[in-house]
Amino acid sequence: MFSKLFPNYTRVILPVLALICGVASLAVSAGGDEIKTEMNAAVAAVRPALIRILVVSAEYNQGREIKVESAGSGVIISPDGYAITNHHVAGNAQRLVCTLADRRVVDAKLVGTDPLGDIAVIKLVSPDNKPFPAASFGDSSKLEVGDRVYAMGCPYALSQSVTNGIVSNTELVMPPNMSDEEFTLEGEDVGSIVRWIGHDALIKPGNSGGPLVDGEGKIIGINEISVGLSGAIPSNLAKEIADQLIRSGKVTRAWIGLEIQPLLRSSNLEKGILISGVLPDSPALKANFKAGDVLISLGDREVVARFKEQVPLFNQYVADLPIGKPVSAVVTRDGKQITLTLTPTERQKATAKEHEFKSWGICASDLTYLDKQEMQRDSDSGVMVTSVLPSGPSGTAKPPLTDGDIITRIGNDNIKDTAVLRTVTKQLTSNKTDQSPVLVYFDRGTKHLVTVIEVGKNEDTNSGIEISKAWLPIDMQVLTRQLAEGLGVPGKTGVRVTEVYPNSSAAKAGLKVGDLIVKLDGEKIPADQVEDEEVLPSMIRQYDVGAEAKLGIIRDGKPMDIKVKLEASPKPPRDYPTYDDENFEFTARDISFADRANGSVTSKQIGVYVETVSEGSWAALADLQADDVITAIDGNPISNLQALKTAMTSIAQRKPKTVVFKVQRGIHTSFIEIEPSWPDNAQ
């Protein structure tokens, strides 16, 4: 379960050892009344505002949108329910469920998110319009190494927990040997603007988004990473981002298009920052910056970046420049100082949001400025294919589309972006039941290709049925040589009956457990080794279904013959018709013979068998599991698949807030409360 809640993020997700609800236990190890008093006060100030967040996010793979579950932490920062957490916890949430410290569970909505700062703001929905307990921000710039801090959160989705430690580093940056990718979210390099507060309060997966609290009970950081030391985003930066997200739903930053690095040691310069590159179509290029320039000042600020720790401060300053207003810059070039003027523009996202296009069997996104530059394209017009469903219209086209292709034209329509693709798709598919072949022009690297895609839903392909053959409705073990001797019939070969299926032709014929079957229609059964367990079934399969076979048996040492009518082999579970519920995302079928024969369902059980439950689905969130048997829905018995289909069709029309399944799981019965979010328009 934990592995599902905490998937392997590209970044190291925040951590924690849980001293669950542990004010008292913390105090014991810390020792001293003063510390205990401080801890009590700090925890009391923040803990009521601490939330555990269960997140259902969308991921995009193989041309499909897939829901995934994860969990993280957060802290309420205003009585009207705004809470701060990490972008990597809640930034792509489709559903948020928060558990408060008083154990109440409330829904929340995503207000805004910022991958560059790894901060997201969510808003809790108050069920009774009463204010929420809120914590307040402290001043992270006043922190000093050695200050006592408390990491609060919900490690491994446990309830609100606290660990303590000290500030180890107030300007933690990643050393060069650590991959930038590990700290990159959706193409954004978090370390370019964040200098983490390093501390040794233990954090574990699930602590992400939880507050780092000072001795006065103020939020001085948002825990984010663990790299040996724990790392928190300083509260001053987090608060600034959160304020913008609450105000406008997004963070607006200035962009000048300079690539920079600390001064080279060999330069012997004390001031400035080295311009390592100038991006195409950027304000910096228009202002005539050149790679190799040393930027001495920008606007009214002197620039100093001799070390990596100083670079995030420069980037923060650039991000805060007024957009659209010219700003002067002084650079050193070839030993001379030159003054340049540049006009910042608004910074664009590094990557665009993915969308699923079911009719094409692809996931795709718009092209960003960076995509355009990286792919060396002339324009950002087009739609980038991010993944392809192998069996879908695009995956089966000749040639098929593949990841990274840029769709530029469909038929006579130029495809500027995903909005246009959506419109064109509607035109191609509305009121059509068959697939429509259409020419799709796309770029792959520098090549301009075209293919024919039959847009629309794929025709179902049959998986076939298992052939029906004659079957003796018993279970058996091989009468090995040793067993034959032990049972007093040395030299006999065949099988021993271990189970006779009730109400079957074998039961009616009088076969009993313990009978030794040694002949079939007078022929010896050549089975005398454990591996020969398929010998008799194979001999039986040579008969027609319904044929009568004479079994030569030994019962209590006496030989006798029994005639048994051979039945058709039971239909395997995979050949049962299934019902696929698209809203709750589970599949079910009638209970099969195999389910009862292998003991996973009792012989008298009535209901429908749950075959699959998609991860992150409403059904999964409510803990419906594969292999459950649904016996009732909202109090109405479900005896077969048709009843389930009728019930679920009615639910889809009524869209109730909750649906209660009664399920049987082995010998246990439980009630599962599903709380779906009904979309206004199904895609």
Place this chain on the structure above:
Amino acid sequence: MKLILTALLAALIPCAVSHAQVENDARKIVEKYGSAVVTVDIVVDAKMTYDGQTEKSERKHSTTATIIDPSGLAVTSLLQVSPDSYMDPNDKADGYSYSFVTKDCRITTADGDEIPADVVLRDKDLDLAFIRPKAKPDKPLAYLDMTNSSMPQLLDQIMVLTRLSQSANHSIAAKLERVEAIVTKPRTFFVIGDSLRQFGVPAFTMDGKCAGIVVVRYPTGHDEDSKYSFYISVLPCSTVMNVAQQAKDAKPQAQAPAPAEKPDKPVAKSNQKPPAAKKAH
């Protein structure tokens, strides 16, 4: 000295002639039946269930099949169509269980035509899967007449026809094998060694008659040692044809919910007639 040389030549010449004859016969078989061996592209939806929840991912692969009638009915190895066919459905190793559903199936004929198809019948016992075009082909397809068959003997040479992969332009290929064992219990099949990597293809005796279809025989027991010991085998024509008859009659798998079984009567009821005590073959 002369005598020795003469004797040696006398011994070698029939041998060379014999080899040339084998190759000649083999080439005739390729020419006659090569078009019946086709490539099948399959996409399966692999579902992995763990801890009550299911993850899905699609997998695409190509295999070979043999067309056995002019309507395009083709036979191949079930293992190639449904990789879970050798798994015990009750065996949930480490809590994981797997299932595979065919999402897309296309036959590519020898002349490059691509025909959308369905899997119509599976026989786990024999490792056979039958594939049929979704629509009737415009013209009869090249096929292998399995009634013209023969039963090879131990150590007889047989020739297997296969198709290479896309990188070799799906070219027809021939391989000579020998019957290494004839297994008769519980049913007859010919073991031909383990060098072949393509299944669902025909094997021929050197007189040009069909010996059967190459399939994989895998153990059904619970003996750990033998669990992964597969045999590449040729299933006799008569066995394949018997199942093929049912494949011809098979209807597409029902999609709509069916009435529930009575809980006390889990056994499927036979709709076939005869209680006559006779063996099918």
